[in-house]
Amino acid sequence: QVVYDAYFGKPISDARKGFLEKQNATGPCTIVVEPCKQDEGRRVDGTCANPKYPSRGGSPTPLLRMLPARFGVGNNLRPSTDGSELPSARLLRTKLLSAGYPDDHDFSSLAANILVFSIGDSVDVTVLLRYAIVSDCCVGNAPNLANPSCIPIPVPQDDPYLRKTGVRCMNLTRVTTYQETGCLPNTLPAERYSIQTPLADLSIVYGFTKDREAQIRTYEGGLLKSEQKDGVERPPGTAAFCLLNRRPVENSCYEYGDSYDGNLVTGMSLASMWYYREHNRLARKLAAINPCWSDQQLFETARQINIAQYQYVIYYELIGPILGYKNALDAGILYNTNGYVNDFDERYKPGVYHEYVVGTRWFHTFQNGRSDLYSKKGEYLGSRTAVDDAFRSGILEVNNTEADLTQGTFRQPAAKFDYTIDPDLTERVFSVLQTAADLSAIDIMRGRDQGLPPYNEYRKLCGLPVAHSFEDLHDTIFPDKVEQMRRIYEEVDDVELMTAIYSEKLIEGGYVGPTLFCIMARNLVQWRKSDRHFFEHGDLPSSLTLSQLNEVRKTSIARLICDNGDQVEEIQPQAFFNPGKGNEIVSCKEIPGMDLRYWTDQKCFPEKEKENVKLPQEHSEKRQVNIDGIDWSSYYYTYKK
Numbered sequence: 001q002v003v004y005d006a007y008f009g010k011p012i013s014d015a016r017k018g019f020l021e022k023q024n025a026t027g028p029c030t031i032v033v034e035p036c037k038q039d040e041g042r043r044v045d046g047t048c049a050n051p052k053y054p055s056r057g058g059s060p061t062p063l064l065r066m067l068p069a070r071f072g073v074g075n076n077l078r079p080s081t082d083g084s085e086l087p088s089a090r091l092l093r094t095k096l097l098s099a100g101y102p103d104d105h106d107f108s109s110l111a112a113n114i115l116v117f118s119i120g121d122s123v124d125v126t127v128l129l130r131y132a133i134v135s136d137c138c139v140g141n142a143p144n145l146a147n148p149s150c151i152p153i154p155v156p157q158d159d160p161y162l163r164k165t166g167v168r169c170m171n172l173t174r175v176t177t178y179q180e181t182g183c184l185p186n187t188l189p190a191e192r193y194s195i196q197t198p199l200a201d202l203s204i205v206y207g208f209t210k211d212r213e214a215q216i217r218t219y220e221g222g223l224l225k226s227e228q229k230d231g232v233e234r235p236p237g238t239a240a241f242c243l244l245n246r247r248p249v250e251n252s253c254y255e256y257g258d259s260y261d262g263n264l265v266t267g268m269s270l271a272s273m274w275y276y277r278e279h280n281r282l283a284r285k286l287a288a289i290n291p292c293w294s295d296q297q298l299f300e301t302a303r304q305i306n307i308a309q310y311q312y313v314i315y316y317e318l319i320g321p322i323l324g325y326k327n328a329l330d331a332g333i334l335y336n337t338n339g340y341v342n343d344f345d346e347r348y349k350p351g352v353y354h355e356y357v358v359g360t361r362w363f364h365t366f367q368n369g370r371s372d373l374y375s376k377k378g379e380y381l382g383s384r385t386a387v388d389d390a391f392r393s394g395i396l397e398v399n400n401t402e403a404d405l406t407q408g409t410f411r412q413p414a415a416k417f418d419y420t421i422d423p424d425l426t427e428r429v430f431s432v433l434q435t436a437a438d439l440s441a442i443d444i445m446r447g448r449d450q451g452l453p454p455y456n457e458y459r460k461l462c463g464l465p466v467a468h469s470f471e472d473l474h475d476t477i478f479p480d481k482v483e484q485m486r487r488i489y490e491e492v493d494d495v496e497l498m499t500a501i502y503s504e505k506l507i508e509g510g511y512v513g514p515t516l517f518c519i520m521a522r523n524l525v526q527w528r529k530s531d532r533h534f535f536e537h538g539d540l541p542s543s544l545t546l547s548q549l550n551e552v553r554k555t556s557i558a559r560l561i562c563d564n565g566d567q568v569e570e571i572q573p574q575a576f577f578n579p580g581k582g583n584e585i586v587s588c589k590e591i592p593g594m595d596l597r598y599w600t601d602q603k604c605f606p607e608k609e610k611e612n613v614k615l616p617q618e619h620s621e622k623r624q625v626n627i628d629g630i631d632w633s634s635y636y637y638t639y640k641k
């Protein structure tokens, strides 16, 4: 065992260890790593995803940065170029994004649900939320300037909505940092602290520590602990996190590996439930196919298949259409192959970027404020208000709500990507917990809080010309929005990444602007290159065989929901898209999936029985892809003029 410094990612010296012990800060500042082995599979605790950086990928972990942090003096928020405070994030939000309800013509709500689940799987959303629950950074109606963890948002007098209410201050606290937990001195840039494993590895389902893994496993048949209620399998409902459950009627709060993110918002709780059930479904099938397998072998294989199909669905079925297939292929996010893609590169550190978790807040425009309820035959039954269902997974077991909401995920459109955001998210995102809270204004504030440099620096990083004047922004941002920015910011160098992401024109073939495309591409490439267990890699003893890999490539989100959604009997084949012509709702029997016989283990069968075990034909390898360096500046040329 080697003890690593969680922040620096290096083995810890005795002196530092002693210091941390005295400070009582060993937990958040260290990661214990067993030596990495060539023949092992993916660890639940995330360590050894890349043996060159064994502790990276583990928990806790700092986020990666594409560009060096930019803070004000003493790690305060960065000021404007003239030294004044940056403008009110609420003012910027109300001038740049409108509030409204338009539905998307293409994507279903399921796409937004799985996207937000994938964010919660890679970063610890709950470390952001102390303002929602415990702190008050507005004293009366004025910002609390005395408390250094407060960054309240001032509300202008003529605010289009809040002028009628008299609210002039919105509550907000800074993220928890390694400085705060005692791991780093204040002389180093403030660095956010996250307890998730930062890769795409279903840590919401399986947890991110060995202790938690031990709590949620049965150690029989490879299964996770579960309960059967009304014929439906669910994790035990005894977790403590669901603070808005209306008890005594709404009681369930599920014991996922990560019960915080698993029970957070409806889309995330449904996705967590599906992938949780899928683990047990796979373990049972594998046990039937391979009667000689141990609990450990069943657990590891079911988990490996579950994570592989999750990565496949995220990359190929969801990110592909959102970024545009061609763009994603060009950028090395996706590969058009039936072979392995051996692009593991030990120089890449496992991790999630600050820029990714700030920038992908763009998809808040994608979130529908209502969650529609449908019967399994497609009759509309009514709607729930999404923000009132956060922290409240107790709703699922009452009045058939899980089944009706599940139908809604694929029958209801997502909100449109169109610079319009649902008013529930911009005025009352914390429901009864806060008088007024604007999620997009918070999104802008988080860019400041996490020390992101100005938009111009990212233009340079992404191959766009540096803007010397506001006019220079017209290449990527609509003129009306540039005009608003000119009125609100002092200088073009003050324009922030998040305000630009909320204002950029969309790239050809995709639903993001050029800078967010560049940021997402870098993060998604980082995830696959830094993770030796990424599902398309074929160079480890634990890798999927080529036949197994190509089975994984046959599955889909529709199959996952048919197998694990409560009472789902029919669905459209491309369930991230709205049902309709060319994507009609069909029986689940018509939705293709994996053939698990490719996981048959000959060792389980005595010699004479072997000939009776029919194996499907082996797939053949068509093409092996190797990846050279990527020219990031090429993205620039794809956006719509």
Ligand code: HEM
Pocket: 112, 113, 115, 116, 119, 123, 124, 125, 126, 128, 129, 265, 356, 357, 358, 359, 360, 361, 363, 364, 366, 367, 386, 387, 390, 429, 439, 442, 443, 446
């Ligand atoms: C009802 C639906 C949703 C609600 C109520 C919600 C609410 C929130 C809240 C309160 C935060 C933390 C704000 C902060 O203090 O910084 C947040 C963060 C975030 N949300 Fe959402 N959100 C929703 C849907 C989505 C969707 C569909 C996406 C799609 C990707 C998304 C992406 C993100 C990201 C990337 C973050 C930042 C995570 C981090 O830095 O840890 N959210 N959301």
